[in-house]
Amino acid sequence: MTAPAPHNLYADASMALKKGRAQLIEDLLAGKAPGFLDDNARLIDDYFHQSYEKSVVGPKMDIAKNPYAVVALGGYGRAEQCVYSDVDLLFLFEKKVPRVAEDLVREIVYPLWDMGLDVGHATRSIKECVAMARQDFEVLTSILDARFICGMSPLFMKLMDQIRAKFINLKPDAIIAWLVETNRERHRRFGDSSYLLEPNFKEGQGGLRDYHTMLWIAKIKSGIKQRRDLEYYGYFSHDDYARLSEALSFIWNVRNRFHLMMNRKGDQIHLEQQRKLADVMGIPAVNGHLPVEHLLGQLHGHMEYVKQQHEMFLYEMEQRKRLKRKNKGLKTTQVKGLKFNRGMLNFTSPEKILNHPHLLMEIFAESAAQRAPLNSEAKRLVQDFVHLVDDEFRPDPMVVQLFERILVRSPRTFEVFNQMLYTGFLARFIPEFKSVVNRIQFDQYHLYPVARHLLFTIKILRGFDSDAGKEKDPLAHRLYKELKRKKVLLWAALLHDIGKGDPTSGHSERGAILAERILLEKGASPADAKTVAFLVEHHLLLVQTATRRDINDEETAITLARTIKKAELLKMLYLLTVADSMATGPKAWNDWTCSLLINLFFKVLNVLEHGELATGRAVRTVQQKREAVVAAMTGQMEPGQLDMLLKFMSPRYMLYTPAANIPRHLDLYADLGERPFVWHIEKSPGADTRTVTICGRDRPGLISRIAGVFTLNSIDILDVQVFTWRNNIALDVFEVTPPPDPIFEEERWERARRNLEDALADRLDIAKEMIHKENDAAPIRPYTAERPTEIVVDNETSSFFTIVEVVTFDYPGLLFRVTDALFKCGLDIWVAKIATKVDQVVDVFYVRDFDGQKVDAPYQVAAVKAAIQEILPGEDPIHG
Numbered sequence: 104m105t106a107p108a109p110h111n112l113y114a115d116a117s118m119a120l121k122k123g124r125a126q127l128i129e130d131l132l133a134g135k136a137p138g139f140l141d142d143n144a145r146l147i148d149d150y151f152h153q154s155y156e157k158s159v160v161g162p163k164m165d166i167a168k169n170p171y172a173v174v175a176l177g178g179y180g181r182a183e184q185c186v187y188s189d190v191d192l193l194f195l196f197e198k199k200v201p202r203v204a205e206d207l208v209r210e211i212v213y214p215l216w217d218m219g220l221d222v223g224h225a226t227r228s229i230k231e232c233v234a235m236a237r238q239d240f241e242v243l244t245s246i247l248d249a250r251f252i253c254g255m256s257p258l259f260m261k262l263m264d265q266i267r268a269k270f271i272n273l274k275p276d277a278i279i280a281w282l283v284e285t286n287r288e289r290h291r292r293f294g295d296s297s298y299l300l301e302p303n304f305k306e307g308q309g310g311l312r313d314y315h316t317m318l319w320i321a322k323i324k325s326g327i328k329q330r331r332d333l334e335y336y337g338y339f340s341h342d343d344y345a346r347l348s349e350a351l352s353f354i355w356n357v358r359n360r361f362h363l364m365m366n367r368k369g370d371q372i373h374l375e376q377q378r379k380l381a382d383v384m385g386i387p388a389v390n391g392h393l394p395v396e397h398l399l400g401q402l403h404g405h406m407e408y409v410k411q412q413h414e415m416f417l418y419e420m421e422q423r424k425r426l427k428r429k430n431k432g433l434k435t436t437q438v439k440g441l442k443f444n445r446g447m448l449n450f451t452s453p454e455k456i457l458n459h460p461h462l463l464m465e466i467f468a469e470s471a472a473q474r475a476p477l478n479s480e481a482k483r484l485v486q487d488f489v490h491l492v493d494d495e496f497r498p499d500p501m502v503v504q505l506f507e508r509i510l511v512r513s514p515r516t517f518e519v520f521n522q523m524l525y526t527g528f529l530a531r532f533i534p535e536f537k538s539v540v541n542r543i544q545f546d547q548y549h550l551y552p553v554a555r556h557l558l559f560t561i562k563i564l565r566g567f568d569s570d571a572g573k574e575k576d577p578l579a580h581r582l583y584k585e586l587k588r589k590k591v592l593l594w595a596a597l598l599h600d601i602g603k604g605d606p607t608s609g610h611s612e613r614g615a616i617l618a619e620r621i622l623l624e625k626g627a628s629p630a631d632a633k634t635v636a637f638l639v640e641h642h643l644l645l646v647q648t649a650t651r652r653d654i655n656d657e658e659t660a661i662t663l664a665r666t667i668k669k670a671e672l673l674k675m676l677y678l679l680t681v682a683d684s685m686a687t688g689p690k691a692w693n694d695w696t697c698s699l700l701i702n703l704f705f706k707v708l709n710v711l712e713h714g715e716l717a718t719g720r721a722v723r724t725v726q727q728k729r730e731a732v733v734a735a736m737t738g739q740m741e742p743g744q745l746d747m748l749l750k751f752m753s754p755r756y757m758l759y760t761p762a763a764n765i766p767r768h769l770d771l772y773a774d775l776g777e778r779p780f781v782w783h784i785e786k787s788p789g790a791d792t793r794t795v796t797i798c799g800r801d802r803p804g805l806i807s808r809i810a811g812v813f814t815l816n817s818i819d820i821l822d823v824q825v826f827t828w829r830n831n832i833a834l835d836v837f838e839v840t841p842p843p844d845p846i847f848e849e850e851r852w853e854r855a856r857r858n859l860e861d862a863l864a865d866r867l868d869i870a871k872e873m874i875h876k877e878n879d880a881a882p883i884r885p886y887t888a889e890r891p892t893e894i895v896v897d898n899e900t901s902s903f904f905t906i907v908e909v910v911t912f913d914y915p916g917l918l919f920r921v922t923d924a925l926f927k928c929g930l931d932i933w934v935a936k937i938a939t940k941v942d943q944v945v946d947v948f949y950v951r952d953f954d955g956q957k958v959d960a961p962y963q964v965a966a967v968k969a970a971i972q973e974i975l976p977g978e979d980p981i982h983g
Contacts, residue, residue, distance in 0.1 A: 119153070144184040171195060646684055663710075825932055
């Protein structure tokens with residue numbers, strides 16, 4: 104019989120691997136592949152075994168004189184092979200790599216590439232491997248995971264022996280220190296995936312790299328060979344190892360299903376992908392949670408376990424080093440019923456908890472005081488006995504006092520509360536917490552689930568008290584230091600979103616009722632309970648006002664001052680607002696929001712400390728500005744012309760425009776001449792935004808055309824102040840984001856200037872150009888149930904303007920279309936503000952009709968709503 108051609112042999116091996124993987128993936132989708140990772144790796148091993156046996160190139164290499172081995176590295180080496188994970192290989196030679204090795208690589212690897220597998224390979228001698236491992240610890244970690252596949256096994260053993268003898272045994276502490284620091288840097292880069300709504304399975308905190316780091320350290324210290332040895336060598340108890348395996352299995356399963364859904368490898372699951380993943384995995388809705396919320400809740404829980412085990416692993420290792428280094432005992436505790444094990448807290452016995460349930464709180468208080476975590480057994484005991492936290496336990500004054508001591512005084516408040524949350528203690532001590540533990544705020548606005556968000560808010564508040572907090576936010580630092588009732592503020596921070604346990608709207612009002620009840624049950628005074636309830640109910644008041652209302656309007660500050668009433672309450676509300684916004688994420692807190700909020704805070708504080716602004720004071724302010732402008736412009740403009748221009752300026756312009764800006768506006772007017780407009784662009788102080796001041800001849804639809812031009816040039820409008828002088832000159836001040844490419848910013852502004860000239864001369868059809876831009880970018884859509892469009896026409900808030908709010912999902916040209924609709928309704932826009940509401944945009948306009956009157960007739964209100972609804976995507980609006 105004629106021997107088959109070599110390519111047929113490889114075709115047979117490739118086909119066997121392809122069929123085997125297809126069946127394995129089918130079993131995975133059917134939930135019948137519990138050992139998928141190992142089975143997948145073994146299938147690839149089989150391919151290499153067949154390739155080695157049938158190799159045409161191998162016999163030409165004189166294996167007796169220069170033996171070689173094929174070695175698996177990295178995840179493949181650990182036999183943890185996900186669907187689209189890399190297949191990392193080492194072709195290992197004893198002394199030197201022969202030229203024919205390239206032919207061997209082509210012979211074995213190319214068929215895998217043809218199958219679509221991502222194969223990485225290196226061809227090195229033992230000496231080269233040892234040298235590279237010394238120079239690059241990344242190479243070392245891949246070799247730590249190495250596994251012999253085929254070839255000469257003594258060669259593989261020789262490599263591992265030399266790596267240990269010539270490197271690992273000589274400086275294990277340095278290698279471990281590098282591993283620990285590298286992982287910490289990874290956490291700083293990728294964040295805490297046990298919290299984040301877009302978790303990274305591999306690199307984030309709580310991800311697979313945390314497990315890998317523990318495995319590598321155990322290999323360096325004890326020479327373990329496989330994951331199971333973590334239990335055999337005493338790094339994990341039997342129960343802890345079983346729980347770790349369960350957590351890793353869940354993460355790997357999600358990762359595999361994610362690979363299949365995306366048809367490629369990937370480690371970070373983004374918001375727009377999560378709902379589809381939950382659907383394809385068949386995740387059910389549980390207790391009112393959406394399937395995607397249930398999936399993320401489970402994923403966060405498992406990643407939290409990996410994170411905590413990693414932290415305890417490193418803590419215990421550090422404690423052992425400390426004991427050896429200082430030659431003295433570890434920490435001790437004076438609390439009866441508690442003890443230290445290897446630097447971590449535990450109960451002396453389960454019976455002690457039964458006889459003294461308050462130990463369940465005392466162990467957390469001692470953890471805060473001693474800056475030591477609970478060990479695994481202690482956490483399990485808390486979970487086992489958490490039912491003792493009952494109606495007698497919760498209001499116990501001693502227990503509440505310990506809880507508040509952790510809340511107010513401990514530098515480890517966040518870490519200790521996180522342990523309370525993880526063990527289920529917090530949800531037993533404050534039962535209302537249970538409904539927000541895994542409540543996902545599923546949008547692109549919030550970074551964290553509700554319960555984690557609450558803990559992060561406390562962490563940020565407590566951070567204001569530090570030197571770092573002083574440097575980062577001097578105002579918040581000063582206000583927090585001056586605060587007399589920090590405990591009240593911190594309770595409010597812990598409970599401010601407690602009303603989100605119910606997914607319906609109105610969480611602030613609902614949360615205020617819950618918060619007051621909780622405080623009273625804990626023995627707080629009625630006054631403190633009322634204060635906490637007020638802060639919870641109004642925790643969005645300042646930021647919504649700052650981003651959606653004209654903060655230069657005297658009425659805005661007065662209205663807020665009448666609601667808040669006390670300066671101390673305003674300071675607490677400001678601190679809570681800042682911490683809440685920071686804990687929400689960058690879409691809620693940025694330089695622009697910060698500057699608006701600070702400005703509003705001082706305006707309201709001024710009203711509370713000095714009384715409501717009187718008309719007389721406003722008149723004096725205008726007069727003082729006139730005098731300052733005259734002094735500044737002396738010698739630059741004829742007195743008669745200056746006096747005439749000052750008379751043209753409206754009282755509103757003179758009142759709200761800073762005195763230093765008016766001469767610059769006059770200079771713009773002087774430059775205008777016969778041109779349709781001139782503008783001045785400058786970087787805004789205290790924020791990464793631009794202030795664009797446009798001086799031009801007023802005309803119907805001017806604001807709409809400017810908005811359209813900015814949109815065409817990818818410049819987002821944040822705020823607009825519109826002033827019209829009595830000589831028909833428009834002075835419009837836009838606060839905008841800078842153009843997307845900072846290197847070519849000047850060129851983009853020049854293009855925008857030409858576009859505006861063409862638009863005002865009717866040479867540019869903005870509506871037509873906008874269609875092209877809309878086709879290039881999809882609208883931002885909700886990630887959960889559809890949030891309806893809202894169109895609100897408010898004639899109550901302002902005495903002089905009608906306020907129109909449009910809440911919808913953003914798309915290119917939205918602002919242009921809304922402003923154009925308002926213009927066609929015969930309305931002048933005086934102020935425009937662009938804000939956010941979860942994953943929607945909120946466009947707010949202060950308008951009057953062309954006669955200067957509010958739009959308060961019912962038929963006018965209906966016409967405005969209908970005109971706006973017509974230009975929005977097809978949704979049923981909620982009218983206000």
